[in-house]
Amino acid sequence: xxxxxxxxxxxxxxxxxxxxxxxxxxxxxxxxxxxxxxxxxxxxxxxxxxxxxxxxxxxxxxxxxxxxxxxxxxxxxxxxxxxxxxxxxxxxxxxxxxxxxxxxxxxxxxxxxxxxxxxxxxxxxxxxxxxxxxxxxxxxxxxxxxxxxxxxxxxxxxxxxxxxxxxxxxxxxxxxxxxxxxxxxxxxxxxxxxxxxxxxxxxxxxxxxxxxxxxxxxxxxxxxxxxxxxxxxxxx
Amino acid sequence: xxxxxxxxxxxxxxxxxxxxxxxxxxxxxxxxxxxxxxxxxxxxxxxxxxxxxxxxxxxxxxxxxxxxxxxxxxxxxxxxxxxxxxxxxxxxxxxxxxxxxxxxxxxxxxxxxxxxxxxxxxxxxxxxxxxxxxxxxxxxxxxxxxxxxxxxxxxxxxxxxxxxxxxxxxxxxxxxxxxxxxxxxxxxxxxxxxxxxxxxxxxxxxxxxxxxxxxxxxxxxxxxxxxxxxxxxxxxxxxxxxxxxxxxxxxxxxxxxxxxxxxxxxxxxxxxxxxxxxxxxxxxxxxxxxxxxxxxxxxxxxxxxxxxxxxxxxxxxxxxxxxxxxxxxxxxxxxxxxxxxxxxxxxxxxxxxxxxxxxxxx
Amino acid sequence: xxxxxxxxxxxxxxxxxxxxxxxxxxxxxxxxxxxxxxxxxxxxxxxxxxxxxxxxxxxxxxxxxxxxxxxxxxxxxxxxxxxxxxxxxxxxxxxxxxxxxxxxxxxxxxxxxxxxxxxxxxxxxxxxxxxxxxxxxxxxxxxxxxxxxxxxxxxxxxxxxxxxxxxxxxxxxxxxxxxxxxxxxxxxxxxxxxxxxxxxxxxxxxxxxxxxxxxxxxxxxxxxxxxxxxxxxxxxxxxxxxxxxxxxxxxxxxxxxxxxxxxxxxxxxxxxxxxxxxxxxxxxxxxxxxxxxxxxxxxxxxxxx
Numbered sequence: 091x092x093x094x095x096x097x098x099x100x101x102x103x104x105x106x107x108x109x110x111x112x113x114x115x116x117x118x119x120x121x122x123x124x125x126x127x128x129x130x131x132x133x134x135x136x137x138x139x140x141x142x143x144x145x146x147x148x149x150x151x152x153x154x155x156x157x158x159x160x161x162x163x164x165x166x167x168x169x170x171x172x173x174x175x176x177x178x179x180x181x182x183x184x185x186x187x188x189x190x191x192x193x194x195x196x197x198x199x200x201x202x203x204x205x206x207x208x209x210x211x212x213x214x215x216x217x218x219x220x221x222x223x224x225x226x227x228x229x230x231x232x233x234x235x236x237x238x239x240x241x242x243x244x245x246x247x248x249x250x251x252x253x254x255x256x257x258x259x260x261x262x263x264x265x266x267x268x269x270x271x272x273x274x275x276x277x278x279x280x281x282x283x284x285x286x287x288x289x290x291x292x293x294x295x296x297x298x299x300x301x302x303x304x305x306x307x308x309x310x311x312x313x314x315x316x317x318x319x320x321x322x323x324x325x326x
Numbered sequence: 327x328x329x330x331x332x333x334x335x336x337x338x339x340x341x342x343x344x345x346x347x348x349x350x351x352x353x354x355x356x357x358x359x360x361x362x363x364x365x366x367x368x369x370x371x372x373x374x375x376x377x378x379x380x381x382x383x384x385x386x387x388x389x390x391x392x393x394x395x396x397x398x399x400x401x402x403x404x405x406x407x408x409x410x411x412x413x414x415x416x417x418x419x420x421x422x423x424x425x426x427x428x429x430x431x432x433x434x435x436x437x438x439x440x441x442x443x444x445x446x447x448x449x450x451x452x453x454x455x456x457x458x459x460x461x462x463x464x465x466x467x468x469x470x471x472x473x474x475x476x477x478x479x480x481x482x483x484x485x486x487x488x489x490x491x492x493x494x495x496x497x498x499x500x501x502x503x504x505x506x507x508x509x510x511x512x513x514x515x516x517x518x519x520x521x522x523x524x525x526x527x528x529x530x531x532x533x534x535x536x537x538x539x540x541x542x543x544x545x546x547x548x549x550x551x552x553x554x555x556x557x558x559x560x561x562x563x564x565x566x567x568x569x570x571x572x573x574x575x576x577x578x579x580x581x582x583x584x585x586x587x588x589x590x591x592x593x594x595x596x597x598x599x600x601x602x603x604x605x606x607x608x609x610x611x612x613x614x615x616x617x618x619x620x621x622x623x624x625x626x627x628x629x630x631x632x633x634x635x636x637x638x639x640x641x642x643x644x645x646x647x648x649x650x651x652x653x654x655x656x657x658x659x660x661x662x663x664x665x666x667x668x669x670x671x672x673x674x675x676x677x678x679x680x681x682x683x684x685x686x687x688x
Numbered sequence: 689x690x691x692x693x694x695x696x697x698x699x700x701x702x703x704x705x706x707x708x709x710x711x712x713x714x715x716x717x718x719x720x721x722x723x724x725x726x727x728x729x730x731x732x733x734x735x736x737x738x739x740x741x742x743x744x745x746x747x748x749x750x751x752x753x754x755x756x757x758x759x760x761x762x763x764x765x766x767x768x769x770x771x772x773x774x775x776x777x778x779x780x781x782x783x784x785x786x787x788x789x790x791x792x793x794x795x796x797x798x799x800x801x802x803x804x805x806x807x808x809x810x811x812x813x814x815x816x817x818x819x820x821x822x823x824x825x826x827x828x829x830x831x832x833x834x835x836x837x838x839x840x841x842x843x844x845x846x847x848x849x850x851x852x853x854x855x856x857x858x859x860x861x862x863x864x865x866x867x868x869x870x871x872x873x874x875x876x877x878x879x880x881x882x883x884x885x886x887x888x889x890x891x892x893x894x895x896x897x898x899x900x901x902x903x904x905x906x907x908x909x910x911x912x913x914x915x916x917x918x919x920x921x922x923x924x925x926x927x928x929x930x931x932x933x934x935x936x937x938x939x940x941x942x943x944x945x946x947x948x949x950x951x952x953x954x955x956x957x958x959x960x961x962x963x964x965x966x967x968x969x970x971x972x973x974x975x976x977x978x979x980x981x982x983x984x985x986x987x988x989x990x991x992x993x
Contacts, residue, residue: 093907177768177934185936187769188723188754219413223470226374226407227426227477230399237425241415269754272737278721278750289755292881293732294903 093296100297101304109301116305119282122190123258126197130257131250134202138209139235153210159203168263171196175267188269190280196263201253208249212242248320255313259306261288283309327352327513328373328481333382334537335368342368344537345382350515350530355507357524358517360534361560366517367410369534370483373515374407386481403430406474406512410486412466414458419450422458422469426477444472448502464495471502475510482506484516488523496523503527521561525549533557550606551681558604558683564652565605568685571597579677587648589625593682600685609679610653612643614663615670624676627651631669634660641665645673720749722941725764726774727846729880730924731755733899733970735797735961736774742957743948749941757879758846765789768934771942774926776897777846779853781925792942792992793927795983796949797958797971801850801922803914804884804901805893810835813893818917819858825893826860829872837892841883842875850922851895857919884908897922899970902962923981924971928992947991950975 104112141152173179175186175195186192216238224234239246261284264270268280270289281289283306290298328350335343342365350356358366371377373384375391375398383390391401406426415422423441432440445451448468453461458469467487474482484503488496504527506512518524524531525545532542541553552558558566569584574597582589582601595601615628629647636642641660643653651673655663665671726736731753740751754764758775765773766789773790775781784790803813803821811828813821828836841848852862860866866873874890876883880900887894888908901912914920926949928942948954955973962970974981978988 177936179767182768188752217411217413219409219411220415222371222374222376222409223407223413223415223473224425225376226402226405226483227473228399228403228429230429233429237415240417243416269752269756271752271754273750273752274741274744275719275750278752289732292728292879293734294881294900294907296907 094300097296097300101301104297104301105304112298112301112305114276114279115281115283115286115302116309118190118276118279119258119284119306120309122193122282123197123254126194126201126257127250127254129194130198130201130205130253133198134205134249134253135209135239135246137202138206139213139239141206142210142213143235143238153207156203156207156210160207162200162203163262164200164260165262165266167200168196168266171199171263171267187267188271188280190268190277192267193264193280193282196267197257197260200260200263201256204256205249205253208252209246212245212249213238215245216241244320248317251313251317251320255310255317258282258313259284259310261285327387328515329383329385330369330373331383331385333369333372333384334380335365335372335377336380341380341537343372343379346534346538347382348532348539348542350513352513353507353511354530355503355514355516355528357528357531358515358534359519359521359524359531360517362519364534365537366519366534367485370407370485370515370517373481374405374483375402376407403477404480406477406479406482408467408470408474408482408484408487410489412463412470412490414461414466414469416459417457418454419445419456419458419461419469420454423473423476426473430477440476441472444476447475447505448472449498462495464491464498467491467495467499468502471499471506475506475512478510478512480513482512482514484514486517486519489519500527521549533560535560552604552683555602555683555685558602558681563604563681564607565603565610565650567603567605567649569601569603571595571599571601573597580682582682585649587627589680590677591680591682592677595682595684602683602685604681604683605651605675605679607642607652607654610651610673610675612645612653612655612663612665613672613674615672624674626672626674628670628672631665631667631671633667634665645671647673720747720938720941721752722749722772722938722945723752723754723770724772724774724945725754725756725761725770727758727761727776728755729845729847729897729900730774730776732881732903733962735899735958735971738961739949739954739957742954743945746948747941747944749944751945757843758849759844765929768929768937770929771938772926772928772945774924775846776922776924777849778923778925780846780849781927785927789930789933790927791930792946793925793987794946794950794990794992795923795925795974795978795981795988796946796955797924797974798977798981799898799922799969799971800915800917801847801895801920802898802901802912803893803920804887804896804910805913806835806891806909807911808835808891809913811893814913816914818854818914818919821914822854822858823860826858826866826869826872830870832872835891836872837887837890838873839883839887839890839892839894840873840875841880841895842877843879845880847880847895847897850920854895854919884910899962902966902968902970921981923974923983925987943992950988950991 175181175184175192220241224237229237264282265285270285271280273279283302287299287302330346330348333343333346346369358369360366372379378392386401420441423444424437427437427440445453448471450465450468488499503514507514528545530542531545531548532539533548535556540557541548549561552561555566567584569582571580572583573581578592578594580591580593582591582603589603591603627647629645632644632646634641634643640654641657643655643665645651736753744751754770758777761773761775762780762784764770785793803818810833811825813824825836825838829838840851855862855866876886880896881904883894884896884904888910926946928939928946929937931937931939955975958971959969959973974988978985
């Protein structure tokens with residue numbers, strides 16, 4: 091018990107004094123996961139729209155598959171990406187392993203299914219009359235899609251927020267393809283909140299772990315706040 | 327300018343439209359009435375290019391609108407549509423109305439001007455920056471109408487536009503429909519299950535029953551001279567009697583035997599024909615049995631009052647004269663006659679007020 | 689027509705992403721990078737992070753250290769994902785070198801594994817030889833002596849390898865006599881820190897490296913019971929990945945790192961690391977102890993060329 095209290099006090103000190111190590115890790119986490127979320131959005135949103143509005147065979151099965159992939163274990167994604175980008179793998183020549191880019195790729199792959207799935211639900215949740223209205227107002231296919239997305243913007247932003255939350259709280263893939271490196275330069279480092287917590291704990295640095303945990307919780311809490319606000323359809 | 331030629335539509339093998347044919351002229355207000363589920367919305371959706379017919383063609387200005395995908399957008403942009411459920415985009419009122427213009431790449435200044443004008447017309451001036459979702463149903467539907475109107479479509483399709491609205495909003499929408507038609511010359515097709523709305527607004531009415539137009543005509547034609555018994559029932563003719571023509575007189579007068587009672591009417595049908603007689607309740611008069619009714623050419627039947635039911639400012643009185651007849655009386659008249667259930671009365675109606683329809687034995 | 693356009697859009701996005709990845713993948717070559725895969729127990733002591741800035745300054749390089757279990761670290765080496773491998777599992781290192789993946793191995797430090805357990809020492813192993821201590825724990829554990837529990841790493845780490853080697857030396861077949869032989873033997877399947885905490889909760893025995901134990905000691909009710917015996921020797925070595933297998937290995941910097949580790953200056957640094965914090969060193973310099981370690985003199989002294 092004493093350990094926890096002591097850890098908390100030290101953790102608060104680390105946060106309040108903006109400890110450079112803790113801050114660098116937090117900022118890096120946000121940058122990596124935000125980048126992954128942006129890239130995943132660029133793929134998942136059009137993909138979700140294509141699946142939702144596409145008329146093709148096996149559409150239902152694809153949606154089922156995507157929903158199954160929601161629960162894709164992160165270490166499996168990590169392993170898959172690792173095998174692809176490892177020097178001995180097919181994309182090894184790119185020398186991506188143990189770089190922030192590798193973590194971005196892994197997180198992107200990891201969150202694409204859930205973001206695509208949530209985009210599909212968001213779009214299919216739009217009132218059919220709205221769709222008919224857009225068509226009847228003379229929308230081109232593109233104008234139609236853009237405006238349906240606008241109409242579903244709160245739900246889509248919630249999907250994006252969910253993706254970010256999942257990306258930033260993921261640890262298995264991050265450690266496998268990132269390597270949890272603390273390099274002297276910011277951009278070569280791959281130590282993020284989750285991997286750092288795991289390391290600091292195994293090194294017995296409990297206060298550091300708690301501090302990082304508080305930062306991660308705060309971010310997750312903020313993200314959830316955004317999601318619940320968006321789901322109520324209010325302006326953020 | 328809009329030609330419907332044998333238009334049919336099936337959903338999962340269920341035939342909703344079964345060969346609808348008609349012609350709607352430029353500048354006309356054309357009402358499609360029919361019972362719920364008759365396919366009114368389906369027909370409008372086909373014309374609005376929101377769906378494709380299973381068979382038949384729809385031509386606008388001579389072009390088969392479902393023939394090629396390439397011209398689909400061009401045709402859609404000639405048509406405006408308002409739906410039964412007031413649907414607005416989750417943005418400001420001004421943005422809602424501007425959207426069709428945006429699609430067409432209209433420049434900003436013009437958009438602003440046109441939106442303001444449209445809001446003026448629908449009586450929502452100053453609502454530009456309001457969030458459309460916060461409006462009442464009637465206001466939303468007016469936004470929807472302004473949104474469809476602002477693109478100046480040649481054709482405006484409205485699918486039961488007032489079905490979910492309060493009476494005041496209905497009146498406003500109806501005024502706007504007439505105004506848009508008059509001022510812009512827009513051809514308007516609308517569907518309704520409210521016959522009186524059809525009557526109030528339309529130049530012509532088409533009655534959609536069993537997947538096809540049972541009758542197309544002016545409101546007067548449709549309401550007074552229904553082509554079939556079903557139509558007669560649908561347009562609200564409560565007294566429909568079946569009988570056989572037993573005698574023809576000179577001048578088009580006939581005698582028809584209705585379950586042993588002779589009824590005189592005007593018709594060209596020959597003796598032996600099975601016919602249905604349609605008599606509007608408001609054309610029926612009721613008098614106490616003691617009072618002598620001098621009506622040598624008319625029909626005078628004795629009977630007993632079965633029920634008196636208030637209907638709006640009238641009372642609907644049902645009399646058993648061997649067959650049931652309904653009559654519509656003002657409250658005051660009903661009071662003056664001191665009508666009660668069981669009262670003996672005389673029902674009379676002129677032969678001219680009877681619409682005779684031949685019954686086809688099929 | 690529309691579908692094609694959608695597919696095209698998706699394809700365009702993917703190409704764009706590949707370009708982004710491609711661009712950020714290779715950082716501008718201002719500083720050379722050295723990638724080292726190492727075992728967690730070594731990394732967690734903080735020794736490498738302590739040495740890293742010295743090297744980086746001297747060679748104007750950037751050192752990227754990936755710490756993982758010995759098995760995974762060797763896997764990274766085998767796949768050419770790192771330039772240098774630093775582990776403490778002699779037999780597996782030998783196999784790695786024999787397979788042609790590793791060259792230029794140098795031993796740079798050593799210390800001893802320790803057998804730790806509750807102060808009450810229910811099996812009574814204090815001061816025994818390691819093999820005898822293990823034998824006793826098993827005997828008492830099998831007999832159901834209350835409180836006799838052994839917690840194993842159970843994760844194919846270097847420490848786990850050492851534990852298996854001791855069981856073997858004590859005359860047991862690990863997979864039949866030990867593993868699953870009874871409730872007394874528990875596999876943690878996790879890192880050293882977590883295994884120590886588990887042993888602490890169960891008040892059981894475990895084998896630990898000295899570094900991790902010292903780092904955790906403050907929070908544990910466990911004491912060192914056996915710390916002497918040749919078999920407990922824990923030898924840390926570094927080797928480079930064979931550039932013949934992976935031509936784009938940073939061979940020059942890898943050699944620099946190995947030579948840096950066995951330099952006199954760094955050997956002294958290693959020998960004094962941790963004294964300030966724990967009152968005792970975590971490692972001994974390998975420099976003059978080649979006989980004790982049982983390796984050729986060249987493996988501790990000769991710089992790689």
